[in-house]
Amino acid sequence: MSEPAIRLDGVSKYFGDFQVLREVSMRVGTGERVVICGPSGSGKSTVVRCINRLETHEAGVIEVFGREVGNRTTPEALGREIGMVFQQFNLFPHLSVLDNLTLGPMKALGLSRRDAEERAMAYLTRVRIPEQAGKRPGQLSGGQQQRVAIARSLAMEPKVLLFDEPTSALDPEMIAEVLDVMIDLAEDGRTMIVVTHEMGFARKVADQMIFMDAGEIVETGPPAEFFAAPKSKRCQTFLSQILSH
Amino acid sequence: MRPLLLLALLALSGCASSQSWGWYVIDPTTPQGWTNVKFLVSGMWATIQISVIAAVLSITIGLLVALPGLSDRWGWRAVNRVYVEFIRAIPLLPMLFWVFYGLPIVFRSMGVNIPIDPFWGAIITLAISDSAFTAEIYRAGIQSIARGQSEAAATVGLSRWQAMRYVILPQAIRRILPPLANQFIYIVKMSAFASVIGMQELTRRANELVVTEYRPLEIYTLLILEYLVLVLIISAGVRWLERRMGADERGR
Numbered sequence: 019m020s021e022p023a024i025r026l027d028g029v030s031k032y033f034g035d036f037q038v039l040r041e042v043s044m045r046v047g048t049g050e051r052v053v054i055c056g057p058s059g060s061g062k063s064t065v066v067r068c069i070n071r072l073e074t075h076e077a078g079v080i081e082v083f084g085r086e087v088g089n090r091t092t093p094e095a096l097g098r099e100i101g102m103v104f105q106q107f108n109l110f111p112h113l114s115v116l117d118n119l120t121l122g123p124m125k126a127l128g129l130s131r132r133d134a135e136e137r138a139m140a141y142l143t144r145v146r147i148p149e150q151a152g153k154r155p156g157q158l159s160g161g162q163q164q165r166v167a168i169a170r171s172l173a174m175e176p177k178v179l180l181f182d183e184p185t186s187a188l189d190p191e192m193i194a195e196v197l198d199v200m201i202d203l204a205e206d207g208r209t210m211i212v213v214t215h216e217m218g219f220a221r222k223v224a225d226q227m228i229f230m231d232a233g234e235i236v237e238t239g240p241p242a243e244f245f246a247a248p249k250s251k252r253c254q255t256f257l258s259q260i261l262s263h
Numbered sequence: 264m265r266p267l268l269l270l271a272l273l274a275l276s277g278c279a280s281s282q283s284w285g286w287y288v289i290d291p292t293t294p295q296g297w298t299n300v301k302f303l304v305s306g307m308w309a310t311i312q313i314s315v316i317a318a319v320l321s322i323t324i325g326l327l328v329a330l331p332g333l334s335d336r337w338g339w340r341a342v343n344r345v346y347v348e349f350i351r352a353i354p355l356l357p358m359l360f361w362v363f364y365g366l367p368i369v370f371r372s373m374g375v376n377i378p379i380d381p382f383w384g385a386i387i388t389l390a391i392s393d394s395a396f397t398a399e400i401y402r403a404g405i406q407s408i409a410r411g412q413s414e415a416a417a418t419v420g421l422s423r424w425q426a427m428r429y430v431i432l433p434q435a436i437r438r439i440l441p442p443l444a445n446q447f448i449y450i451v452k453m454s455a456f457a458s459v460i461g462m463q464e465l466t467r468r469a470n471e472l473v474v475t476e477y478r479p480l481e482i483y484t485l486l487i488l489e490y491l492v493l494v495l496i497i498s499a500g501v502r503w504l505e506r507r508m509g510a511d512e513r514g515r
Binding site: 070072092093094095097098100101102104106108109110111112121122125126127170171173174 | 414416419420423425426429433
C-alpha cells in the first residue's frame with residue numbers, strides 16, 4: 019500500500035483530566051473519502067482539529083504525507099496542504115467574498131492579486147455563486163456562506179480537505195446545496211475527511227466509515243457493510259437513532 | 264435650563280457688584296479684555312500638541328504592550344500584566360514629577376545627558392500613563408473577536424502576525440475605537456497637569472492671568488469652556504469616523 023495522505027497512530031488527547039481521544043488510529047489514502055460520525059462529544063471534531071494542528075495531541079503520532087505533526091508544526095504551515103471547512107463558516111466578515119478567497123493565496127502563497135482573483139472566480143464558479151463575489155458574507159444566506167467557505171479552502175488548492183460538521187449550522191432547506199457541492203468535489207477524487215451526520219451523503223461518497231464514541235473509534239468499514247450490518251451495539255443504537263426519522 | 268438661567272442672572276448681577284462677576288477682564292470689546300483673551304487662548308496650541316503627540320505615542324505603546332498579553336506563553340503575558348498593573352497604579356502627578364525632575368538624574372547617572380523640558384516631560388508622562396489603559400482596550404477588543412476567525416486564518420495559511428494584521432485587527436478596531444477616543448479626551452484633560460512643571464498651555468496661562476488680574480471666577484470659567492470646545496470637537500470627529508466605518512460595515 020502506498021504512503022497514506024494522513025496517518026494517525028494511537029493518538030490521545032486530554033482536556034484537563036478528561037480524555038477526549040483514546041488511542042485513535044486511522045489511515046486515509048490519497049483520493050480517499052472518509053466520513054466520521056458519532057454522537058456529540060465523541061471526539062470526532064477533535065480528531066480533524068488535531069490533524070491540522072488547531073488542537074494539540076498529547077500522545078501518539080499524526081503524519082501528513084509522511085511528515086509528523088508535532089510541537090514545531092504550525093497550523094498555518096499545514097494550511098497550505100490541508101483545507102478546512104467549519105461548522106460556523108468562519109468567513110471574514112469585514113472582507114468581500116472575493117477578498118475572503120484571495121487573502122490566503124496572496125499572503126501565504128504569494129500569488130499576485132490578478133492571479134489570486136482569477137483563481138478565486140474559478141472556485142466561486144465551481145461552488146455556483148460567482149455572482150456574489152462583490153458582496154459581504156453577511157449579505158448571503160447560510161448555504162451560500164458555507165459554499166463560499168468551501169471555495170475559500172479550495173482556493174489554497176490543498177491536497178486534503180477537512181469538513182467539521184459543515185451542514186449542522188444550516189437551515190434544512192440549505193443543506194442540499196452544500197452537500198451537492200461536496201458530492202461534486204468527492205467525485206473529483208479529492209482526499210476528504212468529513213465529520214457529519216448526513217448519512218445519505220456518507221452512503222453516496224464515503225470509501226470508509228468511521229464511528230466514534232467516547233473518544234475512541236468503535237467501528238470502521240466500507241459504507242455498504244457499515245450501514246447494512248453494524249457490528250457493535252453502540253453503532254447500531256446510534257444509526258437507528260439518526261436514521262429512524 | 265434652571266442652572267443656566269441662574270448663571271445668566273449671576274452674570275448680570277455681576278455687572279452691578281464688583282464683589283461677584285467681573286466679565287470686563289475677558290471682554291473682547293475692550294483692548295485689555297481682548298489682550299487677556301488672546302493670552303488665554305494662546306495656550307491652546309500647546310495643549311493640542313501635547314495631547315496629540317501623547318495620544319499617538321500611547322496608542323502605539325499600548326498596542327506593543329497588548330500583543331504579549333495575547334500570547335500563549337505565560338512569560339509574555341506576565342510582561343503585559345506587570346506593565347499594566349504597575350503603570351496603572353501610578354497617579355499622574357507623581358509620575359509627572361518623577362519624569363521631569365527624576366528622569367534626567369537617572370540619565371546622568373547612566374552617563375548620558377538628556378535634558379527633559381516641560382513639553383516632553385508632559386508628553387512622556389501622559390503617553391506612558393495612558394498606555395496602560397490603551398493596552399487593556401486593545402486586549403479586550405482583540406479578544407472579543409471570535410477564536411474561529413484566527414483558526415480560519417490559519418487554515419488558509421496565514422501566520423499569526425498576518426492573521427492579526429489582515430483578519431483580527433481590522434475587525435477589532437471598530438470595537439477599540441470608541442474607548443480609545445474616550446482615552447484621548449482623558450489625555451486632553453490630564454494635560455492640564457503640565458502646568459505645574461511650567462508648560463505654557465491652557466491651564467498655565469489661566470493661572471498666570473489670575474495672579475495678575477485676580478479674577479479667578481471669570482478666567483477659570485473661560486478655561487473650562489476652552490476645554491469643553493476642544494473635547495466637543497474631538498467627539499464630533501470620532502462620531503464622524505465611527506459613521507464612516509459603520510457605513511463600511513453595513514453589509515454585516
